[in-house]
């Protein structure tokens with residue numbers, strides 16, 4: 652009698668487990684920083700995991716340069732890390748409302764964003780580049796005048812595209828969706844960050860990246876405005892990761908030298 656109750660309980664547990672694991676809707680993922688007892692509590696990171704090699708999904712896990720850097724920082728601070736995935740343009744509001752402690756999302760530092768969040772020291776050089784079809788007549792940023800241009804909503808690509816004379820800007824939730832639209836001939840070009848551009852062009856035949864970048868920029872982690880204590884802690888950790896070569900190691904894991 653007792654045995655069968657346990658068996659039923661186990662079966663229910665299993666079912667619950669399967670649902671929990673199999674649900675593709677599971678957007679939250681918790682990783683205890685290795686070797687610590689989460690002495691300093693939990694850090695909630697938000698990102699938009701549609702941005703390889705900085706953040707993307709491998710099975711149901713969020714991986715990439717930013718995820719690894721965040722795990723390394725949390726590890727140094729002795730804190731547990733939880734990563735939540737959301738739309739790119741929801742990241743800053745999530746920090747402002749206190750729902751998240753920080754955003755690591757290949758986020759470019761700019762003056763406008765600085766009004767709403769504080770940034771750590773930068774950890775990567777980046778650029779906005781232009782993707783076109785291999786046989787496109789578009790050869791430089793100047794040729795974008797009057798063209799249909801795809802961008803990911805709320806990104807710096809979106810902001811810069813706005814300045815293009817007579818540009819017809821098409822906004823997508825994911826950079827990859829803009830690239831698909833280009834492949835289908837619905838738009839003329841995509842403005843997006845260089846490293847994701849390389850990944851998307853590799854995965855989709857018939858596309859190329861123009862040599863001339865649209866803009867140069869830098870990535871940093873965004874933290875709630877005024878939380879200088881956390882910014883200082885992150886900066887110390889980032890400095891250590893740079894000096895120890897650990898940061899470069901993370902980059903090399905995801906970006907192979909050409």
Ligand code: ARG
Nearest residue numbers: 699702756757758759806807
């Ligand atoms: N660097 C660009 C920006 O800050 C794009 C970042 C997009 N990141 C992402 N995880 N989707 O606006």
